[in-house]
Amino acid sequence: MSKNLSWVAIALALLAGSSAQAQEAPQTAVSPTAAGSTSVSLDIAFILDVAGAWYSRTPMEVGGHDPAKTGFNFQALEMSVQSNVDPYFRFVGNLALGLDGLEIEEAYGQTLSLPWGLQIRAGQILTRMGRMNTMHPHAWSFVDQSLMIGKFLGEDGSRGLGLELSWLIPLPWYVELVASATDAAGEATARSFLGGGEWNIHGMRDFLYTVGLKQFFPFGREWSLAWGLSGQVGPNATGHRNLTSIYATDLYLRYKPTGSPGRATLSLTVEGMYRVRQVPGDSLRDWGGYASLVWQFLQRWELGGRYEFVSGLAYDPLDPQWTTGRHRGALEASFYPSHFSRLRLQGTCDVPRWQTNPIWGAVLNLELAVGTHGAHVF
Amino acid sequence: MWMQLIKTGNTATRVALAIGFAAGVLASPGPAAGKVRVVATLPTLGSLVREIGGDRVGVEVLAAPGEDPHFVDPRPNLILSLNRADALVINGLELEAGWLPPLLQSARNGGIQVGSPGYLDASSVISRLDVPGGPVDRAQGDIHPGGNPHFLFEPESMSRIATAMAGLLSRVDPSGATIYAARGRELETRLNAAGREAAARVAALPPANRQVVAYHKSLTYLYRWLGLTEVTTIEPRPGIPPDPGHVAKVLSTMKTTGAKVILQEVFYPRSTSETLARLTGARLVVLPSGSEFDKGESVSDHVKEIADLVIRALSE
Structure with a gap:
């Protein structure tokens, strides 16, 4: 715990230093040409997510930062630190500070200028498995993680220590090929693979491999389509060199009319995964997915709907209760007082078929961002 | 992987790949072959580059016409433009802070990163206004700590940027330096005259x-x-x-x-x-x-x- 407090103290000290630099801004109303900066740029931001929630019965949330109980929920205090290290590397760190301790979501170095369209990330990384897995919780439209991610990848998504190589393929349109090798262990980050517990590396077969093909098609200035194919393979905890494979596809269609006052956008996201696990004497196969539609119709207002389904198995060592399919629907309304704060009201209806009654829920979430936070990817 | 998918995939997979390839070819503009490739974040900066570079330069603009420069969609095809660029011109003063950094980081192009010879921050050459005189606090709204970034409304700022752009183009294409310098001076004169006349x-x-x-x-x-x-x-x-x-x-x-x-x-x-x-x-x-x-x-x-x-x- 004292270690965690030290981290918090360091983070607050860094933020205080950053704030002090801002207060030393030039005092002139009209600056001379090309006024220079007095400090090296270091982007530090904190993003707080807290929520009040009500559920008709004991909720079955699957994400590590989901509002998982009736009452007040501390979802996360995310801290983001980013800066170029030198002309060759960029440092990216994302920490999640919770009431129970510190979690290093990501901490990696990224190359900036490798030739032939190559790029390497090394360190603790979120794997490029699908679309939602690459996004931090504050970038989600909904207040909770999708069932598919929680069940197949883990409550904190798929991430681990490792190395990623990506290649921007020289074609007329955007095509990126990504391959990474990461630790296959982690109860919250690799649950379909080695999961929790101690594991030793004996060879190349003991890593978790992720491969992805990301494509983007701009149809004019207003329509955008991103389509990804990705897959993971690695050892699972049942021994006997048994493997787990997960295949995924994701599609993101966005309409943003240019020249439209109020920044209106309409976004459709569809993502699905198919998992195959070798277990002694059998092969377990299940699947899941979600579709969401989010409409920002005014500068400050957004509405969204999401439907999810994840199948179940009669025998599943990871989720013994999840014996059949589970449906969940959600509606959300967001209000943005400014670009740096958000209020979200989300209603959910969770229908685990192995239970007799659905679980109804309502969540009011508050999100606040301070500091300089790196922009989000598309 | 592509070949394996083509060989082992079923008919639906092959059709999907073919549609993807055709859509990609149709949706993407072709590159300007044989020219110095310059990417400008905003249309006015793109027009300035085009007038100074003439037919020696191919210009691409990241922001769409009429798009709010604070909130440009960071579409991945913009990464492709940045990856192939010889030079990048940005407005600066954090106007593009909400969308450009991840594109630049993913561009894999050392020649246009901050501080490289192919990088120009236009705000570095203008006379800034609205520089905060005290502590910067978000309670004041979305304040730009380095000063007001909307200087492309002013001919004098444009003329200063034109001179800097001539220098940028000369760095990435030294054989055209004389031409760029002459066009830069000519444009500077035109802009200042238009500005004085309107004032x-x-x-x-x-x-x-x-x-x-x-x-x-x-x-x-x-x-x-x-x-x-x-x-x-x-x-x-x-x-x-x-x-x-x-x-x-x-x-x-x-x-x-x-x-x-x-x-x-x-x-x-x-x-x-x-x-x-x-x-x-x-x-x-x-x-x-x-x-x-x-x-x-x-x-x-x-x-x-x-x-x-x-x-x-x-x-x-």
């Missing part, structure tokens, strides 16, 4: 006619150029949409001062401005967010367009 037209108007109301705090450089006075803004603080209480104050200020012109850029909501114009008899002028780069508009014509729009409203 003189405004100076001939009575002082009461030179008062304006702006939607966003983005026209400071326009005021410096044309000698205008801003009596208030419709946004209570930069980036914060107006509430009824503030709109009532704006209405009162307009009646007290007699300001009869409301200026706003094309990407801001118009309903409040239209209501205020109706209640006070003021004229609403919707300014373009930048030059019509896609239609080949020159920056001199863009300057003239802005001046004509504003002066016509001030003169009525």
Whole structure:
């Protein structure tokens, strides 16, 4: 715990230093040409997510930062630190500070200028498995993680220590090929693979491999389509060199009319995964997915709907209760007082078929961002 | 992987791949072969590069026409443009902070990263306004700590940038340095002349006619150029949409001062401005967010367009 407090103290000290630099801004109303900066740029931001929630019965949330109980929920205090290290590397760190301790979501170095369209990330990384897995919780439209991610990848998504190589393929349109090798262990980050517990590396077969093909098609200035194919393979905890494979596809269609006052956008996201696990004497196969539609119709207002389904198995060592399919629907309304704060009201209806009654829920979430936070990817 | 998918995939997989390939080819603009490739973040910067570079340079602009430069969609095809660029021109002063950094980090192009010879931050050569004189706090709204970034409304700023662009192009294409320098000087002269001519037209108007109301705090450089006075803004603080209480104050200020012109850029909501114009008899002028780069508009014509729009409203 004292270690965690030290981290918090360091983070607050860094933020205080950053704030002090801002207060030393030039005092002139009209600056001379090309006024220079007095400090090296270091982007530090904190993003707080807290929520009040009500559920008709004991909720079955699957994400590590989901509002998982009736009452007040501390979802996360995310801290983001980013800066170029030198002309060759960029440092990216994302920490999640919770009431129970510190979690290093990501901490990696990224190359900036490798030739032939190559790029390497090394360190603790979120794997490029699908679309939602690459996004931090504050970038989600909904207040909770999708069932598919929680069940197949883990409550904190798929991430681990490792190395990623990506290649921007020289074609007329955007095509990126990504391959990474990461630790296959982690109860919250690799649950379909080695999961929790101690594991030793004996060879190349003991890593978790992720491969992805990301494509983007701009149809004019207003329509955008991103389509990804990705897959993971690695050892699972049942021994006997048994493997787990997960295949995924994701599609993101966005309409943003240019020249439209109020920044209106309409976004459709569809993502699905198919998992195959070798277990002694059998092969377990299940699947899941979600579709969401989010409409920002005014500068400050957004509405969204999401439907999810994840199948179940009669025998599943990871989720013994999840014996059949589970449906969940959600509606959300967001209000943005400014670009740096958000209020979200989300209603959910969770229908685990192995239970007799659905679980109804309502969540009011508050999100606040301070500091300089790196922009989000598309 | 592609070959394996083609060989082992079923008919549906092959059809999907074929559709993807065809869509990609159709949706993507072709590269400008044999030319110096320059990417500009905003249309006006793109027009400046095109006029100085001429047929030696191929220019791509990241922001769409009419798009709010604070909130450009960071679409991955923009990464492709940045990956292939020899030079990058940005506005700077954090105007692109909400969308450009991840594109630049993913571009895998060391030649256009911050500090490299192919990188130009236009704000580094202009005379800045609205530099905060004290602590910067988000309670003040979306303040830019380095100063107001909307300097592309001012011919003098454009002319300074033109000179810097000639230097940029000379660094990435030394064989054309003489041409770029000459075109830069010529453009600088044209812009300064257009600026002086418009300023003189405004100076001939009575002082009461030179008062304006702006939607966003983005026209400071326009005021410096044309000698205008801003009596208030419709946004209570930069980036914060107006509430009824503030709109009532704006209405009162307009009646007290007699300001009869409301200026706003094309990407801001118009309903409040239209209501205020109706209640006070003021004229609403919707300014373009930048030059019509896609239609080949020159920056001199863009300057003239802005001046004509504003002066016509001030003169009525």
